[in-house]
Amino acid sequence: MIKFDDVSKTYPGGQLALQKVNFHVAKGEMAFLTGHSGAGKSTILKLISLMERPSVGRVLINGHDLGQLSHKDIPYIRRDIGMIFQSHQLLMDRTVFDNVALPLVIEGYSRKQITKRVHAALDLVGLLSRAQNAPMALSGGQQQRVGIARAIVNRPPLLLADEPTGNLDPKLSMEIMRLFEALNQSGMSVFIATHDLGLIARMKYRNLTIKNGRLIEDGLQEDVLLNETNTKLPSDVHVDNDTPRYR
């Protein structure tokens, strides 16, 4: 689903943000990306969502080499990626329904389709009864869930989240993580950048750690190596396609 092939990124001005980063997140996998402030997490997410281009190396999404895309292909790739941010960026003068409907309105869906899909997305995040409320009438955790509903309303196969629990207390953060888990179990690939090591320690998923632009640890790396030397994988590691993952 996401493949980084020897990717380096230098920003204009000479800031080296990533150095020779390699990893593969398989279709249907859920994984975390952690690292100190300035390590390069957002840069990785920006490369995946085509907001930035690598200086060296290749980024592939669903088998498409993003460096080979023509301008007219970019919206089609972006449509397959739901993005969630720390600040949910909701329109405060619109209803919850209108906020979630926005990506479908832009894509020209019919009113009937929009209503059906928005209701399904709000139901999934537990906010169907709040569809006609203004976002201001909701708590911080609920507003973040509206942002998640908006990101999944066109059913993208890949969900990216940048510090999605940054403003939330531990209980609400765990609720949001459980929601990601449910979306992953419904078949979506989920990739989450976060500082919150305590939170991810409580969840059994692959964790990629980045330090000063280099990938220094991959939660499954050891297991992959064990597998390659024909040693049995731990029982909670499931081998799917070519990438093992925790269940």
Ligand SMILES: Nc1ncnc2c1ncn2[C@@H]1O[C@H](COP(=O)(O)OP(=O)(O)OP(=O)(O)O)[C@@H](O)[C@H]1O
């Ligand atoms: N547009 C830009 N122009 C120049 N340098 C940038 C730009 N964006 C990021 N950088 C630099 O690239 C490096 C990686 O930044 P990035 O935002 O990817 O880190 P991060 O791990 O997401 O940090 P944080 O957790 O604080 O958001 C940093 O040194 C940062 O200053």
